[in-house]
Amino acid sequence: MKHGWAWALGLLAAMAAALALRLPQLDRRPMHGDEAVHTIKFDELRRTGSYHYDPYEYHGPTLYYLTLPSAWLHGGSALSDTAEGTFRIVPVLLGAGLLPLLWLLRDALGRAATLVAGVLTAVSPALVFYSRYYIQETVLLFFTLLTLAGGWRYVRSRQPGWAVLTGVGLGAMQATKETCIIVYAAFAGASLVTYLWERRAARGTADMAPSRRYGWWKGWVAVVSAAVLTSAILFSAFGTHPRGIVDAWLAYGTYLDRAGGGIHTHPWYYYLKLLLFTQYVPGPWWSEALIVGLAAVGTAAALAGRGGGGGDIRWLRFLAVYTLLLTGLYSAIPYKTPWCMLGFLHGMVLLAGVGAVALWRAGRRRFGRWALTLALAAGGAHLARQAYAAGYTYCADPRNPYVYAQPGFDVVRLGRRVEELARQHPDGRRMFVRVIASDCWPLPWYFRRLERVGYWESVPADADAPVIVCAAELADKLQPALRDSYISSFYGLRPDAALLLYVERGLWEKYLQHGPSGTAPTGKREGGMPKPKAPA
C-alpha cells in the first residue's frame, strides 16, 4: 500500500513535469504552415458548424472538434480573437494526457515500468516538441494509447465497456489521420504474432486457444461496432455531411499515392538516425538514444519472456512486436516527416520502461542498482534539458532536428509590422494588403486580424496596394507592375524562402514618423540597454 502511494505520486509528478514542459509560452514558436492551415480549417468548422472532409487534402475532424471547447473558453467568436495558445493547448493536454492513460496499463507493463515510461513520456524531446504543435500527430497518439489501454483492460476484465472504449479509440484514430492504417496494420500483425506465439507455447496444455473460452466474438462485435459508429459520426460531422463517411474510405487511395514521398522522401534510417544522434555543426547535439537503447533491452526481455516486474508477458510481447512492426513500416515508407515517428517512439518509451526494470532486476548487487538508478536519472534529466531546448530555445531553429519546414521569427515580425502599418493607414484594419506568393503559409494566420487581404500566386497586371508582400523570386516581375513609389524590406520565411514587404512611400514615412504604436518615437536610444557584465 505504501509503495502504491509512492507509485501514484511518482506518476502525478511525471504528469506535472509533462505539463511544465509543454504548457508555457505556447506562442513561442512561429506558426508552422500546417498549423496555420489547421486554424483556418477549424474556423470553417466554427463558422459553419459542420466539417466537410476532403479525401485529397487535410485530415479528419477530431483535432478541430477538440479545439471547440478551447475556443469557447477563450471567448473567441472569430479567428481574429484567437491566439496560438487557443489551438496549441489541445495537443498539450492530449500529450500530457498520455500519462493518465498509462495508469490503465499498470498491470500490463508492471508498476515500475509504467512509472519509468511515464517519466520518459513526460521528458522525451520529440513528444514534448510535437505536443506543442497544432497538428494531428499527438491526437493520433492519444487515441492509439487509448485503444491499447482499452484493449488491454478488456482482455483482463472481459467487461463490454472496455471493448466499446477500444472501438471508440480505433474510430477516433481513423477520424484523426489517415496514417492510422499503418497503426492498424501493426496492431493486427502484433496480435497475430502474439496469438501464434501463445498457441505454440500452450501446445498440448489446457491453455490452448484461451480466447475461445470467453466468447471472443462478442468482444469483437463491440469493438468493431463502436469503431465504425465513432468514425461515421465524426466523418459525417454529426450527421450534417453523410458524404464524409464514404470519403473517409476513398482517402486511402490518395494517401497510398502520397506514400511515394515526393519532397518528403527520406532514406529508411531517417527516423532512427534522428532519434539516435543529430548534430548540425556548429550547433547543439540531440539524442534520444537512452529511450531507443532501453527499448531495445525491453524488447529483448519481452521476447525472451523475462519482462518481469509485475507486467503481463503476453502483452509485453505484443507491445514489442507492435513497436518493431510500426518502426519497420514507417521506415519502409519513403514519405517521412519527423512527427510521423511519434507512434513508434511512444511504443519505444513503453518498452524503455520494461527495459529499465529488466536491467535493474539484472543488477545483483545494491551498488549496481544504485548506479543504474543514478544513470537513468541523469539520462532523464538530459532528455528534459533537450526537451526544453527543442521546445523553447531552439523551437524554430534549423539546427533542431524536430524542426521541419518551419518558418522563422521573421514571419512574426512581418505580421506585426503589417498590423502596425494598418494602424497608420486611414482604413485601419480594412487597409488592403496584397500577398503575391505561391507558398504564402502561415501568413493568413498572421494577417487574420486584417479584413482585406488578397492572395495571388503570380504578379497581377496592376499590383499596387498600400502594402504588398511578395515572394522574393517574384520581385523581378513585380517591379514593372508598380506605379507608386515603395519602400521595401527583406524577411526570411523559411531558410530556403524569402519575402519582400513593399510599403507605399507615404505610408512608410507616416509609420516612421509615428512609430509602431502610432505615437511619436522617443528618438534615439542611447545607454538604454542593461549594463554590461564583467567578462567571463
Added chain:
Amino acid sequence: MANRRLCVIGVVTMLFGLGLLLNVGLAQQSEEPVKAGAASPAPAGDLVPIDLKLPKPAFKGTPKHVPPGSRLEKPRSAPREPFLAPQGTVNVAKDKPVTSSDNDPIIGSMKLVTDGDKEASEGGYVELGPRLQYVQIDLGKPHKVCAVVVWHYHASARVYHDVVVQVSDDADFITNVRTVFNNDHDNSSGLGLGEDMEYWETYEGKLIDAKGVPARYVRLYSNGSTSDDQNHYTEVEVYGQPVE
C-alpha cells in the same frame, strides 16, 4: 620647315606621353583597393593592406539574386578587395575583454568573440538570446579605429537584422557615441534610422570602414536573423592603432 617638323614631333610625343600617363593613372585607379577613411591622418603613400585572414567557407549557395528594390547588398562574385590602412594597423581587439547585453549566453562565452577563431565550427561562437542584443569590446585605451570586421554565424546563409556598430569612449555608451554602421532602416532597434544595407553572412565577414574614428569601446548590435531569433558572434576584429 625643320622647325615645323620638330614642332609636330614634339606635339605627337606630348600627346603620346599624356595618353600614357592617363592610361596608367586610370589603370591604377581601377585597381585601387578600399582605403581607410579620410579621417586617417596618415599620408596616402603609407597605406597598406590590413592582414585579414579569412576562415574556410562553411557552406555553398549564398543567394546571388537580390530582389530589385530591396535593401539587401548584392553578394560579391569575387573575393573582397584588400582594405588599406595606415602602416602599423593591426587587430587591436584580439583577446580583449568582451561584455554583452545577455548575461547568460545560450551557447559559448564572450571570450570567443575576440579569441581569433573565426571558423564556423563547433564551440567557435557565442549565442545570445532573442531580441536586440549587443557585444561590447574594450580596447583598453583609445584607438584610431580604421575597420571593424564581424562574423556573426556563417555556417548557413542568413541575414542578421538591425546590425548597428557604434564606438565610444564611454563604457555605458551614453556620451560621445558615434555610429559607424547601421542597417536598421525602420528604427526598430531604437538606435536611429540607418542607411546601410543588409547583407548575407559569409565566410568573409562584414568589413565596416570606421574611417579612423578614435574610440576605446566598440559595440555591435543585432536583432536576430532570417533563420532564427538568436544573436551569434563568431569573431569581431577591430583594426586600428593606439591614439598617441
